Amino acid sequence: xxxxxxxxxxxxxxxxxxxxxxxxxxxxxxCLWLKDFRLHFPRATSFAAHxxxxxxxxxxxxxxxxxxxDLLLLEQWxxxxxxxxxxxxxPVRVLxxxxxxxxxxxxxxxxxxxDVFGKDQPITxxxxxxxxxxxxxxxxxxxxxxxxxxxxxxxxxTDKEEVAFKDLDAAILVGSMPRREGMERxxxxxxxxxxxxxxxxxLEKYAKKTVKVLVVGNPANTNCxxxxxxxxxxxxxxxxxxxxxxxxxxxxxxxxxxxVPATQVKNVIIWGNHSSTQYPDVHHxxxxxxxSDLACFDAVKDDDWxxxxxxxxxxxxxAAVIAARKLSSAMSAAKAICDHMRDxxxxxxxxxFVSMGVYSSSNSYGVAExxxxxxxxxIKDKQWKIVDGLAxxxxxxxKMDATAAELVEERDTAVTFLSA
Amino acid sequence: MRLLSLLLCWKIAQNEYGVCVCVxxxxxPIRVLxxxxxxxxxxxxxxxxxxxDVFGKDQPIIxxxxxxxxxxxxxxxxxxxxxxxxxxxxxxxxxTDKVELGFKDLDAAILVGSMPRKEGMERxxxxxxxxxxxxxxxxxLEKYAKKSVRVLVVGNPANTNCxxxxxxxxxxxxxxxxxxxxxxxxxxxxxxxxxxxVPADAVKNVIIWGNHSSTQYPDVHHxxxxxxxxxxxxxxxxxxxSWxxxxxxxxxxxxxAAVIKARKLSSAMSAAKAICDHMRDxxxxxxDGxxxxxxxxAGGNSYGIPExxxxxxxxxIKNKSWNIHDGLPxxxxxxxKMDATAAELVEERDTALSFLSQ
Numbered sequence: 001x002x003x004x005x006x007x008x009x010x011x012x013x014x015x016x017x018x019x020x021x022x023x024x025x026x027x028x029x030x031c032l033w034l035k036d037f038r039l040h041f042p043r044a045t046s047f048a049a050h051x052x053x054x055x056x057x058x059x060x061x062x063x064x065x066x067x068x069x070d071l072l073l074l075e076q077w078x079x080x081x082x083x084x085x086x087x088x089x090x091p092v093r094v095l096x097x098x099x100x101x102x103x104x105x106x107x108x109x110x111x112x113x114x115d116v117f118g119k120d121q122p123i124t125x126x127x128x129x130x131x132x133x134x135x136x137x138x139x140x141x142x143x144x145x146x147x148x149x150x151x152x153x154x155x156x157x158t159d160k161e162e163v164a165f166k167d168l169d170a171a172i173l174v175g176s177m178p179r180r181e182g183m184e185r186x187x188x189x190x191x192x193x194x195x196x197x198x199x200x201x202x203l204e205k206y207a208k209k210t211v212k213v214l215v216v217g218n219p220a221n222t223n224c225x226x227x228x229x230x231x232x233x234x235x236x237x238x239x240x241x242x243x244x245x246x247x248x249x250x251x252x253x254x255x256x257x258x259x260v261p262a263t264q265v266k267n268v269i270i271w272g273n274h275s276s277t278q279y280p281d282v283h284h285x286x287x288x289x290x291x292s293d294l295a296c297f298d299a300v301k302d303d304d305w306x307x308x309x310x311x312x313x314x315x316x317x318x319a320a321v322i323a324a325r326k327l328s329s330a331m332s333a334a335k336a337i338c339d340h341m342r343d344x345x346x347x348x349x350x351x352x353f354v355s356m357g358v359y360s361s362s363n364s365y366g367v368a369e370x371x372x373x374x375x376x377x378x379i380k381d382k383q384w385k386i387v388d389g390l391a392x393x394x395x396x397x398x399k400m401d402a403t404a405a406e407l408v409e410e411r412d413t414a415v416t417f418l419s420a
Numbered sequence: 421m422r423l424l425s426l427l428l429c430w431k432i433a434q435n436e437y438g439v440c441v442c443v444x445x446x447x448x449p450i451r452v453l454x455x456x457x458x459x460x461x462x463x464x465x466x467x468x469x470x471x472x473d474v475f476g477k478d479q480p481i482i483x484x485x486x487x488x489x490x491x492x493x494x495x496x497x498x499x500x501x502x503x504x505x506x507x508x509x510x511x512x513x514x515x516t517d518k519v520e521l522g523f524k525d526l527d528a529a530i531l532v533g534s535m536p537r538k539e540g541m542e543r544x545x546x547x548x549x550x551x552x553x554x555x556x557x558x559x560x561l562e563k564y565a566k567k568s569v570r571v572l573v574v575g576n577p578a579n580t581n582c583x584x585x586x587x588x589x590x591x592x593x594x595x596x597x598x599x600x601x602x603x604x605x606x607x608x609x610x611x612x613x614x615x616x617x618v619p620a621d622a623v624k625n626v627i628i629w630g631n632h633s634s635t636q637y638p639d640v641h642h643x644x645x646x647x648x649x650x651x652x653x654x655x656x657x658x659x660x661x662s663w664x665x666x667x668x669x670x671x672x673x674x675x676x677a678a679v680i681k682a683r684k685l686s687s688a689m690s691a692a693k694a695i696c697d698h699m700r701d702x703x704x705x706x707x708d709g710x711x712x713x714x715x716x717x718a719g720g721n722s723y724g725i726p727e728x729x730x731x732x733x734x735x736x737i738k739n740k741s742w743n744i745h746d747g748l749p750x751x752x753x754x755x756x757k758m759d760a761t762a763a764e765l766v767e768e769r770d771t772a773l774s775f776l777s778q
Contacts, residue, residue: 143689146603324500
């Protein structure tokens with residue numbers, strides 16, 4: 001029998017009491033946190049956990065119950081009743097702006113459920129939007145209450161920055177000025193500079209210095225830069241913008257082409273601006289097919305597609321979804337936001353990197369400084385580090401430079417508004 | 421592909437430490453249908469299903485999306501988004517407007533789509549339109565789906581739509597059909613929890629009796645609240661009988677309308693969460709000592725509710741089968757409310773059946 005899919009696992013165990021239940025085709029068990037286990041059996045934990053990881057790709061916490069001699073293989077399961085878990089952790093304060101809007105509606109549930117900050121991490125959710133949207137925000141608060149989510153300690157709807165940005169651990173800035181009919185790019189930039197200058201200043205004034213800021217509202221890279229510049233005492237490394245959606249789209253395009261699940265495609269890169277000049281690069285991507293890792297170009301066997309239609313499909317996917325749905329892509333954007341924040345919080349797996357729009361200073365790829373530019377990064381202990389030393393051929397060089405040039409131009413325009 | 425049964429396991433003796441090694445197996449994908457798939461509730465729901473929150477982290481899924489022909493372009497956009505989410509369990513997504521494709525070989529069906537009430541529409545017209553839809557879908561279940569299919573009806577009027585679907589699928593056991601009252605159940609839990617200042621999951625065994633409408637009866641006479649580690653009866657924990665018999669009930673009954681008024685849209689997020697809870701509990705069972713609210717076939721019930729209805733009861737679930745939790749004492753206050761909602765359901769059923777035979 002061959003082990004093919006690391007995502008599937010069945011465990012046989014002993015059904016002992018009402019806190020645990022095992023079925024043969026699916027696993028559902030509750031977190032039973034025994035603090036003394038790791039202290040007494042560190043090596044057994046480590047051995048069993050890593051053996052499991054080699055088999056399945058998942059690292060799990062292995063517990064042995066001293067009283068009953070049962071081995072419980074533990075994987076976190078949503079909605080574990082809180083009386084089985086010890087959630088004495090301090091709640092994290094998480095802000096979402098544009099909270100009455102479409103993307104936030106898909107996002108808030110994922111955050112409140114524990115998908116981002118962890119299954120045992122209580123959350124205080126702060127929802128910021130403009131004053132006319134406060135009644136809609138009340139409806140969103142009602143719904144979050146009706147979801148009966150154990151991790152959600154408090155929900156605070158507000159239109160005031162001094163309330164919203166206070167003591168934040170994480171900020172997801174979804175709200176921005178959308179492009180209206182007849183609006184020039186310059187006008188869009190000007191309106192958004194005003195918003196993100198104000199929010200950057202609020203972060204400076206009220207948030208914790210350790211706050212992690214993810215900018216989603218477009219133009220994401222430039223908005224992020226403006227916010228970072230307006231919050232000088234918060235490290236620039238704490239600011240990032242979302243290119244994970246494009247990263248996930250690139251993965252799934254390659255996966256569909258190869259006929260594998262998207263999680264078997266690793267290390268795609270999105271370089272540059274979250275716009276139509278972004279460069280989805282698969283030169284360093286690996287596809288797991290039939291148990292072995294193949295270079296993407298070998299797995300797909302269609303260089304023309306990878307250098308042509310693949311790139312334009314990913315670049316224009318957002319527009320394609322809008323054309324079909326008549327609304328922008330909230331579900332997949334929310335998923336990408338959750339992936340991005342979760343990786344910041346818990347780190348990236350060994351050997352894998354993800355795409356994030358981060359501050360470009362002292363990068364080794366010859367990209368202009370003082371930009372928010374999407375790079376491949378590793379993340380550990382809530383710090384990201386650009387993956388250095390990847391070979392860049394002429395094709396990639398051309399595309400990376402083009403998107404950098406667009407970002408330089410956006411930045412220069414935006415900075416004139418900043419000082420105005 | 422059959423489930424591979426190879427595994428290695430050492431049996432763990434009492435009071436001894438042992439090691440259990442798990443082996444990777446590939447489960448057969450299950451086919452799950454969502455109707456009204458281009459709509460708002462489905463948009464909040466599909467992601468959770470595809471992520472594994474409902475059927476398990478190891479259960480691959482084939483997701484079938486059914487909607488009416490004008491919505492097919494929107495459905496394509498939804499399919500694109502599901503692809504962009506890069507979810508490992510999602511084996512295949514099949515968008516369609518054809519019932520023969522939509523209902524084929526189903527393991528689970530979530531019938532969200534129904535005719536919404538339009539301006540000027542009488543209740544009778546709404547019933548008539550929905551009878552037509554659910555008669556067709558029941559017949560399609562009968563013809564194409566597996567006999568073991570579990571059907572959850574969400575589209576309103578949920579109880580009556582569920583009954584019609586069940587009657588139109590005579591060879592599928594009536595116990596395989598249910599309607600959603602879990603949203604009201606969750607709302608009731610969270611109202612009590614907020615009142616007591618505890619997390620919502622510290623409240624258990626609330627009951628929603630009856631129709632998923634404004635006559636529903638949220639009953640906390642048997643609910644327990646975990647306050648500082650101790651299980652306390654809800655009435656003792658809340659210490660406000662008049663609220664529990666008055667405003668609490670009307671708040672839960674009218675919560676849907678309150679959300680629509682605030683959001684200008686109906687409650688998709690919390691409805692999707694309730695659908696996931698309902699299906700997950702049906703699939704994996706309820707905990708000992710706890711029961712959940714489900715709209716189920718009232719035949720053979722011990723609470724004096726008329727038979728041949730889909731009525732929301734407190735249920736235990738084990739091995740994908742539900743059992744009404746019997747033996748709860750019912751006082752006069754509860755009796756009256758349970759009867760009132762039953763009466764509404766009887767009237768709805770009789771109107772619907774007259775349309776069914778046409």
